Amino acid sequence: MSYIVLITGASKGLGYSLSELYLSKGDYVIATYRKNLENLEKIKDNPNLLLYKMDVADENSVKDAFEFIKGKVPHIDILINNAAVYLEDKTKTIENVDIEKAIQTLNINSIGPLRVLKYFFSLVERGNKKLIINVSSEAGSISNCWRDREYAYCMSKSALNMLSAILQNYSRNKGIKVLAIHPGWMRTDMGGPNADIPPEEAAEGIYNLSMKEWDINDKNIYMDYNGNLMTW
Template sequence: MRFSQVQVGQLRKHIAGRGDGSMMKMKTVYITGCDRGLGLALVQSFLNEGFAVFAGSYLPEWPELQELKKEVGEQLHILSLDVTDANSVQLAADEITRVTPKLDILINNAAIYTDQDGDIMETLDFTAIRNMYETNTLGPLRVTQSILPLLLQGESKLLVNISSEAGSITDCKRVKEYGYTMSKAALNMQSVLLQNKLKQFGVKVFAIHPGYVKSYMLGKFNTEATVEAQDSARGIVQQLLQPHLIDGPIFINYEGHLLNW
C-alpha cells in the first residue's frame, strides 16, 4: 500500500498541529503486523488521529513503514517483532517501555492464513495448522502479557484482537480451513478469558472482524476481497474511539455490528 500525496498531506497537517509533540501528551497505540495490508492502514489511521504509534514489523523488505516514518518522525516507532518468538516479543515490549510509561490501546493484528484447502477426507497439513495457532492465537497472548503493565497504566485501556467471522462457532458453515478457523475461534475464547480477568482493572477487550480485506493474507494480494484495507482500518478506529456500554467482551465487525461468538 503506497501513500498518496493527499494522505501524506493529511499526516503533515496532524504533525504540524501537535504543538510541542510531547509523547506524554499523546495517546499511544501498539499494533502488530504493520508492514502491509490492514496493519499498515491501522498505523496511518491512528497517526491521523494524533496517536503515538508503536508498529510491529516482521517483513523489513516492505518499505512502506520506513517511508511513513520519514514523514511523521517520532510519532511513529517501528519495532522488529516476531509474535511467535518470546524473546522478540519481550524486546519489543522493553523498547516501548523505554519510550512511554503507559499504553492506551493494544491491537493484536499479526496473523497468517495458509493451507486453505486441507480436507478431512484427503490431506491435512498439521504443521501449517500448528503454525497458524502459534501466530494467530499464541502470538496475541504473548504480546498481551508482555505489554500488560503499560496497558494497565493507560487511559483508554483497550485490548483489541483482530479476529474473524471465521472464528464464530455459532455461525460456522465451513467444511475445511481448519487451521485458520480454529485458531480464530481460540482467539475469541482468549478474548473472553482476558475480559473476565482484566475487567476489574478497567480493561475493555474487543474481538474485531475486519471484513474480507484486500490484503496479502493468503501469500499474495487478494483481488477477490471486497473491503479496502483503509476502509476497514478507519472503521475499526471509529469503533474504538467511541464509548461502548456493553458489559463484557465485544465481538463486532469493522462497521460496529455485533457478531455471534
C-alpha cells in the same frame, strides 16, 4: 486527546492502514513488524512513529520488544493485536490437512496475541484509554460456521475469541476493555484481490470503534468493524 497505540503486524495490509490512520489523527504509534518494513518505509520518518521488529511467534522477540518499548513510552492506551497469517491450501480436506502449517498458524494467530498480552498488558493497565483490540474474523464463529475445510485458520480465530472473552473477565476490574473485531474480507495479501473491501475502510471502522466509550461490563465484545455484534 491523543493516544499511544501499539499495532502488531503493521508492515502491510490492515496493520499498515491502521498505523497510517492513527498517525493522521495525531496519535503516537508503535508499529511492530516481523521481517521487513515494506509499506512502513513510506512513513518511517514520522516523528510520532516508533518502529520495532517483533515476531509474535517468538517469546524472546516479544520480551525484547517489551523491554525496549517500555523505555520509550510511559503506557499504552490502545493495543491492537493484528499480526496473523493464513497458510491454508483451500483445496485440502481433513484427509490431507498440513499439520505443521496448522501448528504454525495457531502459534502466530492465537498464541502470538497471548505472548504480546503477557508482556504488554501492564502498559495498557497504566494507559488512559485502556483498550485492547484483537483482530478476529467471522471464521472464528462456531455457531455460524459454514466451511468444510480451512481448519487451522478458523481454529486459530476461535481460540483468539476465547482469549478475548477470558481476558475481558480478568480485565474488567482493572478498567480495561477488550474487543474482538472482524475486519471484513479485505483486499490484502491474505484476503486476495477479489475481497469485498479495502483495508483502509476496515481501519476506519476499527478506529471509530476504538474512540467509543464502552461499557466495561458488557460481554458482547465480538463484532464486525462497523460495530455489528457477532455470535460466538
